[in-house]
Amino acid sequence: MTDSAPTDIARIENLPLRMQVADTLRRAIINGKMKPGTPIVELNLANQLNISRAPVREAIQILENEGLIETVAYKGKRVKPLTPREVEELYSLREQFEAFAVRRIIEFNKDVSPLEPFCQAMTEAAAHDDFEALMVADQGFHRTLISLSDHAILLSVWDNLFLRIHQIMALRNKANRDLNDVARNHLPIVAALRKKDIILAISLISDHTRSAADITNNAELFAKDE
Amino acid sequence: MTDSAPTDIARIENLPLRMQVADTLRRAIINGKMKPGTPIVELNLANQLNISRAPVREAIQILENEGLIETVAYKGKRVKPLTPREVEELYSLREQFEAFAVRRIIEFNKDVSPLEPFCQAMTEAAAHDDFEALMVADQGFHRTLISLSDHAILLSVWDNLFLRIHQIMALRNKANRDLNDVARNHLPIVAALRKKDIILAISLISDHTRSAADITNNAELFAKDE
DNA sequence: GCTTTTTCAATTGTCGACAATCTACAAGCT
DNA sequence: AGCTTGTAGATTGTCGACAATTGAAAAAGC
Numbered sequence: 001m002t003d004s005a006p007t008d009i010a011r012i013e014n015l016p017l018r019m020q021v022a023d024t025l026r027r028a029i030i031n032g033k034m035k036p037g038t039p040i041v042e043l044n045l046a047n048q049l050n051i052s053r054a055p056v057r058e059a060i061q062i063l064e065n066e067g068l069i070e071t072v073a074y075k076g077k078r079v080k081p082l083t084p085r086e087v088e089e090l091y092s093l094r095e096q097f098e099a100f101a102v103r104r105i106i107e108f109n110k111d112v113s114p115l116e117p118f119c120q121a122m123t124e125a126a127a128h129d130d131f132e133a134l135m136v137a138d139q140g141f142h143r144t145l146i147s148l149s150d151h152a153i154l155l156s157v158w159d160n161l162f163l164r165i166h167q168i169m170a171l172r173n174k175a176n177r178d179l180n181d182v183a184r185n186h187l188p189i190v191a192a193l194r195k196k197d198i199i200l201a202i203s204l205i206s207d208h209t210r211s212a213a214d215i216t217n218n219a220e221l222f223a224k225d226e
Numbered sequence: 227m228t229d230s231a232p233t234d235i236a237r238i239e240n241l242p243l244r245m246q247v248a249d250t251l252r253r254a255i256i257n258g259k260m261k262p263g264t265p266i267v268e269l270n271l272a273n274q275l276n277i278s279r280a281p282v283r284e285a286i287q288i289l290e291n292e293g294l295i296e297t298v299a300y301k302g303k304r305v306k307p308l309t310p311r312e313v314e315e316l317y318s319l320r321e322q323f324e325a326f327a328v329r330r331i332i333e334f335n336k337d338v339s340p341l342e343p344f345c346q347a348m349t350e351a352a353a354h355d356d357f358e359a360l361m362v363a364d365q366g367f368h369r370t371l372i373s374l375s376d377h378a379i380l381l382s383v384w385d386n387l388f389l390r391i392h393q394i395m396a397l398r399n400k401a402n403r404d405l406n407d408v409a410r411n412h413l414p415i416v417a418a419l420r421k422k423d424i425i426l427a428i429s430l431i432s433d434h435t436r437s438a439a440d441i442t443n444n445a446e447l448f449a450k451d452e
Numbered sequence: 453g454c455t456t457t458t459t460c461a462a463t464t465g466t467c468g469a470c471a472a473t474c475t476a477c478a479a480g481c482t
Numbered sequence: 483a484g485c486t487t488g489t490a491g492a493t494t495g496t497c498g499a500c501a502a503t504t505g506a507a508a509a510a511g512c
Contacts (some may be wrong), residue, residue, distance in 0.1 A: 053494095077493095
């Protein structure tokens, strides 16, 4: 053995700039700090962050591939505006993914207990009326569900999809939903999985995502310009 | 009207270099000219193409997001090696996508006649033992199927997935399949769609993709290095 | 002979500058 | 006034050079 020291001193994190920039921008977008339509200009960001354009450019390209930024062709780039249609598509596709995951979980006899902590966290968050915490727990629940299906590509596509769903949730008026409702919806899913009731589990999830999706004619979620 | 001249003179195509490079590389990879494991070095490509590293770098990033190239961390980049697991995942996910598309097509009463030309093309290609033509027609058929479901995000994810499936098909030994078999499999799908028989259509497609997928323990498709 | 240290080559990461292209506004012509 | 033409500004596209990091070969020490 050459590496004598137990190198758990500290993981030196030296992420490339593009990653840091991408993370920053991504967080800003999906949290709704940067609203759809906000112009993204390489030089501005570069000056603002005191770095050159190259890493900024690459970061923007990453977010473009994630569907959070779009290029308008000789106009510039901007945070991608949302359309009712896109919201519909995102939620419907997500539903398919979760249904697929459920079938695999049951088929492969996966242990679903990793889902329970998130249910508990959701209940607690709802009790404290903590929207942020609830969203984190909700995402944790569903991402774990996908993980349990043991399908790496599915997980990566789901992650990408969920970024945009997260953005939608953040932009939506947070007040008009009962947090307890969301929290309560999840435990039955776990139970259905345990009972290996594919039909029930899928229909529970479908209801859940549908009720979340049908807010399409909502607030000023959508931009006016064509 | 300001644009007086009937400007059908010729559409001037001036794609950015990164696009041209990405297209070139993508084609080379999915056609099997560049095999999994082949190192991708920015400077080499730049010199070879007589351009600077910047656009090459961006092109590589595009292919990385498409899952065709991977970074090995301080070793370099390379054409992503295939694993049996990845093949399995790709085909299983594709099956879900097509099933979802079928359900939407039937639900929305879409006209499926755009699928027919591809069936004809496949039969013809099989008759001439033209593997290339058959693959093109096959891709056309399935992509059209997805298009008919009228779901833009689904289509873009499917496109991405199919790139890698195309790569797998190209790397596989082309000889050990009966082309006529593939060609014959598609018309019944169209018929089932016409009869709005969801179950039948999906099971036909599933059989079709499964028979294509279960070649996992095939040839030297997979690299040896861990 | 084996281990440790040093050096070197290869590769990616970052930078600042310049080129190209389009939009939008202003100026000029009829 | 209405149309065309020019011009300035903004933004992305491309370039060549340098910095940083790493793996592996070469050199040094025991």
